[in-house]
Amino acid sequence: MNAIRLHAFGPAENLTYETVPAPVPAPGQVRIAVAAAGVHLLDTALREGVQGPAPALPDLPTIPGREVAGTVDALGPGTDPAWLGRPVVAHLGFAPGGYAEYAVTDADRLHAIPPGLDPAQAVAMIGTGRTALGILQFADLGPGSTALVPAAAGGIGTLLVQYARNAGATVIAxxxxxxxxxxxxxxxxxxxxxxxxxxxxDTARAAYPGGATVLFDSVGGDPARTALGLLAPGALHLVFGWSAGPLELTDAERAGLTARSITTRNVLGPAMLAAVGAPDPLRVLETRALAEAAAGRLRPAVQRHPLAGAAAAHRALESRATTGKVVLEP
Known part of the structure; x- marks a missing residue:
C-alpha cells in the first residue's frame, strides 16, 4: 500500500510517500480501506519531535495520523463479521497509522458513518467535532449571550460559530x-x-458596546490579549489552544480581569472528560458530534489534500493557510 512515513523528527519535508506492506488486523480489530485521514496540529508537533499532550513520541519510522474513515475490508480473529464492508470512521487514539491507504484499529473504536456524510466530513466530526462539543459544555449559549470566536474559519471555530448561532447567541467571529x-x-x-x-x-466594541459574554480562545498571544478587552463583566474565557503563542499577562492585566469578574478556564484534557460524566467520555462526544452533523445542525468545513501531499498539508496548517479541517485522501 501507499503511505506517508516519518523516518526522522523535523520539518514537513521529512514526510515521505512510500510503498509499505498493508497492515493485518489482530484479534478484535478491523482493517479500514481509508478514504479520508484527518490532519491535526498535534500531528505537526509529533512530526517535529515535540511530545505535547501525547503520552510519548512515536517510535520511528512511523506512519502518522490518528483519524480515519473508509470501508472495513478485513477482520481480525473474533471480530464481529457485521462490520465487514461497512463505511466507518474511527479515532485511533494516540496510535499512529492514519496517513495510509489502509489502517487497523480496534473494532470498539468504530462508528458507522451516518447517511449524508462523506468520509472527509465524518473524519472532521470524529476529532474536531468531538472537541468542539466538549468545549461547548462549558458555555451556556442562548439569546442574550454574545460569543467571541477567534480562528473562526478553522475546523473547531467553524463549528463553534454555527452552534452559537443555532443557540440564538450573537456571534462575533x-x-x-x-x-x-x-x-x-x-x-x-x-x-x-x-x-x-x-x-x-474598535469596530467590535462599537458594534457591541456591552461586550462578549464568552471568549472561545484557541489562539492565545496578542490576539487573545486584545479579545479579553472586549469581554463584558462576568464573562467566561475558555482556553483550548495557543496557536499564536502563550498568553502572558502582566500583574496589572490579571488584576483588571479579576476586577471585572472574568473567569478563565482551560477546558481541555481532564476537565473536558469529567464534564461529560460518562464512563467513555470521548466516545460520547464522538457520537454526539456525528449526530449533529447527520442532522445538519453542524456542517464541518473540509480542506482536502491528496495523501501524497501530506507535507504540503502540514505546511499549510502550520502557516495558518487553511480553512476548516485538513484531510488527506488516498
Missing part, C-alpha cells in the same frame, strides 16, 4: 484575511472581523 472572514460570515457570524487588520477591536 475573528479570522485572518477577507476569505476567512467571508467564510465565518457565511457560517452565521453576525460580525466577522479580520484580526490582522488595524482597528478591528
Amino acid at each position: 475573528l479570522a485572518g484575511g477577507p476569505a476567512k472572514t467571508a467564510l465565518a460570515a457565511a457560517n452565521g457570524a453576525h460580525l466577522a472581523l479580520d484580526y490582522t487588520a488595524p482597528g478591528w477591536a
Whole structure:
C-alpha cells in the first residue's frame, strides 16, 4: 500500500510517500480501506519531535495520523463479521497509522458513518467535532449571550460559530484575511472581523458596546490579549489552544480581569472528560458530534489534500493557510 512515513523528527519535508506492506488486523480489530485521514496540529508537533499532550513520541519510522474513515475490508480473529464492508470512521487514539491507504484499529473504536456524510466530513466530526462539543459544555449559549470566536474559519471555530448561532447567541467571529472572514460570515457570524487588520477591536466594541459574554480562545498571544478587552463583566474565557503563542499577562492585566469578574478556564484534557460524566467520555462526544452533523445542525468545513501531499498539508496548517479541517485522501 501507499503511505506517508516519518523516518526522522523535523520539518514537513521529512514526510515521505512510500510503498509499505498493508497492515493485518489482530484479534478484535478491523482493517479500514481509508478514504479520508484527518490532519491535526498535534500531528505537526509529533512530526517535529515535540511530545505535547501525547503520552510519548512515536517510535520511528512511523506512519502518522490518528483519524480515519473508509470501508472495513478485513477482520481480525473474533471480530464481529457485521462490520465487514461497512463505511466507518474511527479515532485511533494516540496510535499512529492514519496517513495510509489502509489502517487497523480496534473494532470498539468504530462508528458507522451516518447517511449524508462523506468520509472527509465524518473524519472532521470524529476529532474536531468531538472537541468542539466538549468545549461547548462549558458555555451556556442562548439569546442574550454574545460569543467571541477567534480562528473562526478553522475546523473547531467553524463549528463553534454555527452552534452559537443555532443557540440564538450573537456571534462575533475573528479570522485572518477577507476569505476567512467571508467564510465565518457565511457560517452565521453576525460580525466577522479580520484580526490582522488595524482597528478591528474598535469596530467590535462599537458594534457591541456591552461586550462578549464568552471568549472561545484557541489562539492565545496578542490576539487573545486584545479579545479579553472586549469581554463584558462576568464573562467566561475558555482556553483550548495557543496557536499564536502563550498568553502572558502582566500583574496589572490579571488584576483588571479579576476586577471585572472574568473567569478563565482551560477546558481541555481532564476537565473536558469529567464534564461529560460518562464512563467513555470521548466516545460520547464522538457520537454526539456525528449526530449533529447527520442532522445538519453542524456542517464541518473540509480542506482536502491528496495523501501524497501530506507535507504540503502540514505546511499549510502550520502557516495558518487553511480553512476548516485538513484531510488527506488516498
